[in-house]
Amino acid sequence: MKSGRKKLKRYSFVLPAVILLIVITIFPLVYSLTLSFFHWDLRRPLGWRFAGFSNYARALFSDHRFHRSLITTGIIGVSAVLLEFLLGLGLALLLSRKLVGKRILTTLLVMPVMISPVVAALMWRMLYHEKYGAINAILRLLGFGTGPSWLGSPHLAPFSVVLVDAWQWTPLFMMILLAGLQSIPIEPHESALVDGASRPQVFWHITLPMLKLSIIAALLIRLVDVIKLFDTVFILTSGGPGSSTETVSYYVYLVGFRFFRVGYAASLSYLLLAIVVVIALGFLRILRRREVG
Amino acid sequence: MRGRIKIVLCLMAVLILAGTAGVFAQSPYAGETITVAVHAVPHATAVYNFQDQFLKETGIKVKVIEMTADVMYEKYMTEFIGGTGAYDVVQMNPQWLADTSPYLAPLKPLADKEGLDFKLDDLVPKFRDLYCSWLGVWYGMPWDGDVHLLYYRKDIFDKLGIEVPKTWKEYRDTASFLNGWDWDDDGEIEYGCTEYLKKDRMYWWFLDRFASYGGVYFDEDMNPLVNTKSGMMALKNMVECLPYMPPGSLSWSYMEVRTALVKGDAAMGKQWTCVGKAAENPEESKVVGKMNYALVPGAQWDGEIYYRPMIAGGWDLTIPKDSKKKGAAITFLHFITRPDISLQIVMDPNTSLDPYRLSHYTSPVFRALWPTAGDYLDAINANLDKGFPDLLIPGTAEYMNALTYEITQVLAGTKDAKKALDDAAKAWNEITDNLDRETQKKLWNGQYDAMKALGIVYKEWKD
């Protein structure tokens, strides 16, 4: 009896969040999941027509553009998140020292996330301009010649997209890790240092494990978000040149909101959801195995 | 005496009432407020400039909703399928008419009911017949007339004694000659030509080459014709011209191309009509008075050159079916496209809106706006005369996107031209099947017949 009440009490912590989420999303989720088994094309007044699994079959087996966009997303996403994580961790470690002017440095470093992504992408498009852009102007001043064509080359364009994403989202890692570092108890570090451990050892064996949960959460959130990468690509390259920067969210957006194949877009979205779930679970499992080992 | 005063007072009251009525109730819809969704400034400027006059003349208030141009199509569609009736007048791309016509109100019954004369004879026939109606039903009034022109640097061409290219081959050769050296002696390297190659809307720079080499979108049986010799020739010319464009062109859209033209970085370029006005604006232009305008090049057939400049886009104003104030809306449409009002709008460079009425082209005021304004208007007219229309059937956006996906890969050097065009044709067939082949075929033939009437028919390129 008592344990039942205790259980109920514990559940009451999560109930508000769960109920709120269910109330908000139940209708859209059921609706779009149903829709993914139908043909519904807003361009023609035919209404819903049952499609069975044919939307999914097409996405899995014959839509090569979808497959290509998945690979592109993988390349851009993994490089962006890794870059952001490493830079963010480095900056957080530096900022967790005792520094004069730390407040102002931190504030300045967080500024990129405050700019609306649409404006950021437009600004970067201007900065990347081969002739009138500020980046190539600086390269010219430093004597590096005319500078590359940042968005116009199919080889460089994905990298340029990664750079904009990293510029904007590195502060997220930095702040989360900084907050994590601030709440770590100091004693283990000091005793380890007294015991003669080198600072890299302390970092690797004491600091990092304590940050682990924050790191996992931040990495997962960014991975999920980078798969939804859309506005930046939309404005910087529209997915070009060729297919070099066409991310899966951009493609799904086109299918749903430019071509208005709403049913097919829903099935692409659920496939994408399945892929993200598998990746995220795999990611968590690998990290957990590490913990056991 | 008293009686007289009473009569006079009564008369005065009647007069005052009639007077106010005259000011405020010239339209039966006086007092209504309509919601007009148009592109943000600069386009919206046109409505802002004239909404007071409209209020004064009709008593109808206008509430402007500025739309983000890139995403207004998806915004409209959601409002339409939701049947919300949130907008009374919407700015619409003619390419979307096929997709959105089920959600729009036909204009003729509305105009007849209000007894409004839209002076349709004064519209450029191609805009009127192809871009304002669909399946013979009239849905929109033009708001911005768009066609592509070939812009070139008259001073440089004169100085070097070169002819304006008439064919795509000459265009390529001229671009090659003018590329990579400082022809205007400003200490910078200049380039041969500039084109819009960013993946979103670059198909317009392919299509007029394709069409002048004899291509049209489909044959009568709805088989795609992009992968014919016409398509190959067009794509080959594009690839050949690429080295003569400024570096980075593969990501360039309207803004960069316009900049290259008005800053004097490129000798020629194919662009919309609004660049002509920008080139004469000393605030941003380095080439004031140096730009001239010509027919977009064509292809040399036996003894004749086929010119097919794209009538690329343009904008209509339409009335959604679910609008609850259609009477006021049609009154507004009539007002804002009236010859005298619309002339002031299209002459104002702050609106970025371009002429679409025959009377705009002949207007002496417009022709005197800058020294070469007359040439400019004549060039627009000449290009419109030869103009090649967009694909105007359901799914246009998807057809064009599939085409663009393939040709940009060829331009980026990651795909073979023949393979790419074959894949584009395959994608087009899939789109057609998805939308129902028989319906699409019927609708396409409707458009194709109208094109044939203008003398545009598929002709196989022999080479």
Place this chain on the structure above:
Amino acid sequence: MFSRRALLKIENIAVYVILVMAVSLAVFPIAWTVSTSFKSVGEYYTYPPVWIPKNPTIANYTYIISTAGLDYLRNSLIIASLNLLLVLGVSIPAAYGIARFRVGGENLSFWILSQRMLPPVATIIPFFLLFRGFQLFDRQITLLDKHLGLILVYCTFNIAFAVWLLIGFFESFPAEIEEAAVIDGCSRIGAVLRVVIPVIAPGIVVTGLFCFIFSWNEFLFALILTREAAKTVTLQLSQFRTPTKILWGEMSALSLITIIPILVIVVFIQRYLVKGLAFGAVKG
């Protein structure tokens, strides 16, 4: 060779050099935006670029203030802050429950995370149809173009973010200390409020900051679910890009005005970040 103190000094200098370089990379595009906001039309595309406008103009700022730009800013503020309150209000207990008692196990926390995964394209049309509402007598009950609509929709991705981050922070807090407080006579809630929350405050403020920013910068839902009355400033910013013109100056001016509220928050919450120092960090 070097004394310990000299080494420390060199290290400190190196740290500053790296940080200053990082700051300049981060701030450069923003500095460019500041410069652009004072430029006039002729200075947007120039060769070489105009770093500092010759005749700085405040016309762009007066334009923003004279048009409806600031109303949209107010909408964004209302939506982002009310959403933040709602999200933190339900996420802090949820994260605590999951971290301390493993409520719902892996499945629950993963389900919450999955709320962030589905592309908005899939759910936006049903949201629109749902929010369209219904006719009650002569009144239309609707969430379209209402602040509340966006406040609710933004919960879907912000709760996922907040719960996941907060779990990490709660777990890093040693359970023994909390138990000790409970034994000392605190109630469970009292222990959390008085002992746990103050320690993980840096984590909570950072979580809150990013929830605020995610709502602030959201584009697609705002586009479809609002029209004019609840339109956000992010939407307004995207309007400065039109097919025939990019209003660089106006756009820059408004986006800088838009930064100010977030900047204020960041400066304010630094107190918590510095305060956290008392509890640790690697000393330099």
